[in-house]
Amino acid sequence: MLYFLTGSTQARCGGAIRQALLLTCLATALLWQGTTMALEDTLTNAQRQLETNQPDAAYQRLRQLDQEHAGTVEYDYWLGVSALRAGHLSDAMLALQRVLFNQPRHAGARLELVATHLRLGQIDAASRELARLEALDAPPDAEVAMRRYRDAIEAHQRREHGPRHRARLTLESGYDSNAQRFPGQFFIDPNQLIPEALRPLVEEIELIELSRQGSLFQQLGARYQGHYPITDHQRIELDTALQSRHYLEDEAQPYNLSALQGQLGWRHALSAERSWRFTLQTLKAWHDTDFSSLLMRWGIGAEYRHPVGEDSRLRWHAQWRDNRFDQAPRHDHDSGRLGVELHMPQAGWALRARALVEREWTRADGAAARDGGDLNHYLVGLGADIPVGARQQWRLDLDHRWREYRDEGFAIYNEFEPAVRRDGSWEASVEWLYQLGSSWLLQASAHYEKRDSNIAFFDMHRHQARLGINYLF
Missing domain, CATH: 1.25.40.10 (Tetratricopeptide repeat domain)
Incomplete structure (x- = not known):
C-alpha cells in the first residue's frame, strides 16, 4: 500500500x-x-x-x-x-x-x-x-x-591633388593688461651693486621703479597658404604670415612687435589619413616705435600624422631652431622641441590634447651668457572645439607650462642673490568665431595668464581681450 x-x-x-x-x-x-x-x-x-x-x-x-x-x-x-x-x-x-x-x-x-x-x-x-x-x-x-x-x-x-590657395586679412583691436609682463610694482636698488667700502665715495643712485602698464592695441595681420602638387602623393606647401601689433599707451609702445614668418614644406601622403612633412622655417621680428631689429630665426621641422582608433587623429612634430637677437647677442640660443597633439571627435564637439618638451642651449659662455644659461620647457594642455549651428564655433584652451633654467643667475631681480629660476604658469583662453558669409569671419577672444616663480620679480598675471574681423580669399 x-x-x-x-x-x-x-x-x-x-x-x-x-x-x-x-x-x-x-x-x-x-x-x-x-x-x-x-x-x-x-x-x-x-x-x-x-x-x-x-x-x-x-x-x-x-x-x-x-x-x-x-x-x-x-x-x-x-x-x-x-x-x-x-x-x-x-x-x-x-x-x-x-x-x-x-x-x-x-x-x-x-x-x-x-x-x-x-x-x-x-x-x-x-x-x-x-x-x-x-x-x-x-x-x-x-x-x-x-x-x-x-x-x-x-x-x-x-x-588634394590639385593646387590650392588660401589667404586671410585680419584687423583686430584689443586690450592687454600687462604689455611688459611685469609684476604689479617692483623696486631695484642699484646701490647694492657698489661694494660697501666704496659707497661713501659714490653718490647714491635713485631706486629703479618698475610697474606693469595696461594698454589698448591694434593689430594687423595677413596670411597666405598654398599647396602645389608634385605627384599624386607629394606636394609642396607654402605658409607665410605678417603680423604687427601697435600699443596706444606711450609706456607700452617699446613693446610694439611686428613679425614676418615663412615656412616651406614637402608633404608625402602615405594614404588620405597618414602623411609625413618636412619643413624649412624662418622668422624676422622688429620691435619698438622705430621698428628696431629684434630677432632672426631659422629652423627645420618634421611631422607625422596618423589616425588613432576609429575617428581620432594624432600629430607628432619636432623642430630645431637657431635664434639670434640683434641687439642682445647674449640671448642667442639654439632650441629643440618634440610635441604631440591628439584630436578626438566627440558627440557634436571635439576634444584636443597636447604635450611639448623643449630645450634651449645658450650660445655664449661665462659672464657673456644670458642669466640662467640653458632652459628646459614643458607644456601639457587640453582644448575643445564646440560648433554651434552651421556658422558659429567656440574654442576653449587650458595649458600648463613649466620652465627651469639650468644655472644660477637673475641676482639683480632677487635682492642681488643669484638663484636657479623655476617658473610655472597657467594659461586659459576662450575664442568665439562667427561666419558672416563666404568671405567674412568675425572673431572675439579672451586670454588669461598667471605665472608663479621662485624669484618673486617674475610672478605675473596678464589678461587680454580682442575683437577682430577677417576677410577670407
Whole structure:
C-alpha cells in the first residue's frame, strides 16, 4: 500500500513540475513577444521621427535601449542611422559595425558607414567601404547615394591633388593688461651693486621703479597658404604670415612687435589619413616705435600624422631652431622641441590634447651668457572645439607650462642673490568665431595668464581681450 501511495505522489509531483515548466515557457514566450512588439513600435516611431527631421529625438530614444537590444541587427541599424543624422558619429560607427559583424552583406549598414567615414574625413576608409558595397550588388534605390558618395570622394581627391590657395586679412583691436609682463610694482636698488667700502665715495643712485602698464592695441595681420602638387602623393606647401601689433599707451609702445614668418614644406601622403612633412622655417621680428631689429630665426621641422582608433587623429612634430637677437647677442640660443597633439571627435564637439618638451642651449659662455644659461620647457594642455549651428564655433584652451633654467643667475631681480629660476604658469583662453558669409569671419577672444616663480620679480598675471574681423580669399 505504501508503494502505491508513493508512486501516486511521484506522479502528482511530476505533473506539477511539467505544468510549472509549461507555464514558465509560456510566460517567457509572452514576455519575449511583448518585448519584440515594444521594440518594433520603438523602431517604427524612430523611423517616423527621422522622416520628420527629428534625428536627435530618435537617437535619444533608441540609445536608452542599448543595453537590452545591442547586437540585434534591426535595432543596431536604426540606432546607427539616427546617431549619424544627429551628429553622434562615434556611436553611429559602433552601431553600424555591430550590424556588419552579424550580417556582413547588410547593404544599408555599409552605405551608412560610408557616410559616417566621410563625415569624419576618413576618405580612405570611405573608399574601401564603398568598394565593398559595390561588390554586394546593392539595391537600385541605393545607387543614387552611392554615386553621390563616389563623387564626394573623387572631389576630395582632386582637391588634394590639385593646387590650392588660401589667404586671410585680419584687423583686430584689443586690450592687454600687462604689455611688459611685469609684476604689479617692483623696486631695484642699484646701490647694492657698489661694494660697501666704496659707497661713501659714490653718490647714491635713485631706486629703479618698475610697474606693469595696461594698454589698448591694434593689430594687423595677413596670411597666405598654398599647396602645389608634385605627384599624386607629394606636394609642396607654402605658409607665410605678417603680423604687427601697435600699443596706444606711450609706456607700452617699446613693446610694439611686428613679425614676418615663412615656412616651406614637402608633404608625402602615405594614404588620405597618414602623411609625413618636412619643413624649412624662418622668422624676422622688429620691435619698438622705430621698428628696431629684434630677432632672426631659422629652423627645420618634421611631422607625422596618423589616425588613432576609429575617428581620432594624432600629430607628432619636432623642430630645431637657431635664434639670434640683434641687439642682445647674449640671448642667442639654439632650441629643440618634440610635441604631440591628439584630436578626438566627440558627440557634436571635439576634444584636443597636447604635450611639448623643449630645450634651449645658450650660445655664449661665462659672464657673456644670458642669466640662467640653458632652459628646459614643458607644456601639457587640453582644448575643445564646440560648433554651434552651421556658422558659429567656440574654442576653449587650458595649458600648463613649466620652465627651469639650468644655472644660477637673475641676482639683480632677487635682492642681488643669484638663484636657479623655476617658473610655472597657467594659461586659459576662450575664442568665439562667427561666419558672416563666404568671405567674412568675425572673431572675439579672451586670454588669461598667471605665472608663479621662485624669484618673486617674475610672478605675473596678464589678461587680454580682442575683437577682430577677417576677410577670407
